[in-house]
Amino acid sequence: MSSRPPQTLDPAILRTRLDRARGAAADAGTDALLIAPGSDLRYLIGEAGGSFERLTTLVLPAGGGVPALVVPKLEAPGYAHVPMGELGIEVVTWVDGDDPYRIVAGRLGKPGRVAVSDNTIALHVLAFRAALGDAEQTLAGPVVRELRMRKDAAEIDALRRAGVAIDRVHARMGEWLRPGRTEAEVGADIAAAIVEEGHAHADFVIVGSGPNGASPHHDVSGRVIEPGDVVVIDIGGPLPEGYNSDSTRTYAVGEPRDADVAGTYEVLRRAQRAAVGAVRPGVTAQDVDAAARRVIAEAGFGEYFIHRTGHGIGLDVHEEPYIVGGNDLTLEPGMAFSVEPGIYLPDRWGARIEDIVVVTADGVEALNNRPHELVVLES
Structure with a gap:
């Protein structure tokens, strides 16, 4: 037990x-x-x-x-x-x-x-x-x-509170993410903060710095964070009543080293915005996936978006509905899922933006509200 x-x-x-x-x-x-x-x-x-x-x-x-x-x-x-x-x-x-x-x-x-x-x-x-x-x-x-799949009002309220709690952790990222620290050290601080901000425990903490950010499910490692690194932070966990948070933001530790970061990241931001904008009753899960994938592919990065656009969330971090090509499930009010396109450049850097959203009677409500811009922290 x-x-x-x-x-x-x-x-x-x-x-x-x-x-x-x-x-x-x-x-x-x-x-x-x-x-x-x-x-x-x-x-x-x-x-x-x-x-x-x-x-x-x-x-x-x-x-x-x-x-x-x-x-x-x-x-x-x-x-x-x-x-x-x-x-x-x-x-x-x-x-x-x-x-x-x-x-x-x-x-x-x-x-x-x-x-x-x-x-x-x-x-x-x-x-x-x-x-x-x-x-x-x-x-x-x-x-x-x-x-x-179809959350009631109490479940949506719990997911809403989980989203606010994990947003508070992202708002504190400048306390921990800086050059000279390892991913594991930063991850340990984030895990403690997840509990401090109201979760029962940290279910996962991804700190993908530099080339590690190009691995979507990287965990943490002993890699030392360097000035100019782009860092993917994907974090979440359950509230005491069991409903989960899951949110990803991408940070730069000082000005990014690579000249292509700003332009590539802007493509990702447009893709995430397009996918969230596509969410409403009556569209299919694959329609939302296609909205994100289209923007990324047209910019020439299609081969670097290597996972589905989203997954359902509730008492499990990953549950139905899955926002992926080939899923013709029609979205209905009460369905809650992530919208998290990413671009991953092997051996260089990666980026992902993830919000949890809920289908409403006439559109969509985003449960995460941290800025989507690349956050540049002082190095």
Whole structure:
């Protein structure tokens, strides 16, 4: 179980989510959802729990059966703050020597089709296969993501507060980012500030200086930051209630060494602005990706934009919808995702601008509001 303090949601919200999940499962022709610990479980009951070799799973029948949390007796206290009675969930505990997979099978009878959480470990998936006989197993992700993609007002407010909190960290970058320090030293200071500014912890800190900035998922290293470096800072983490921030800005430590930085960065800024401007109900995810990619390609940098334009965000940093070519998903109000084009020049430098945005009834709301210009810090 996690060590964070319990965050109790309104039981009415959770009941609605559980009812919608059961209805979505029925519509998908699935007899039950088997939800493992993780973000899907947190979405449905307000507690993520922990996944271990002992089985914990929420058994959510699509029909009229009673939902149950099947949990090892020694781990049940970690769920004590969840209002199981108000949610209509029975807690079924088991001890070492019991067969929890048979317990699950006994509650389901003879299902034809069950859907297991995408993150269920193979140990449990294979044991379910043995216990449930001829039942077809599918992934629960396609069912649950249809619910989680469309954030309600409380979720959007949490994402909005996460955006404000991570903006405060970016506003302090001049405290740490300077020549003579290593990426790792700067990263440690940023991670501490992420917590200081209201997050439960820092989930990731990328400090990509100089040529390391050309690697989009660089972490931190012992490289010493030099005058004139362009530095990509991509940071984020969850608030105590679980909703995540994720924001990238690009900095220069003194005037950039390379003469092409200003012009190339302006292309990136126009691309990011074009993509955000394309967001509204009725357009597709691939339309937003294309808006950014078009600007970058027309300027001659198409081969240096090497990832999708964005990803959904919520209880996971990366979730549906994905803003990528080939995704014809139509955007709807409540969908939240990043818009983060980048240009990466191998062995030289890179740059990325990332905001989290939410689709509104008639357009888009940006949840990050730090300047998009290249920030030049005193060296």
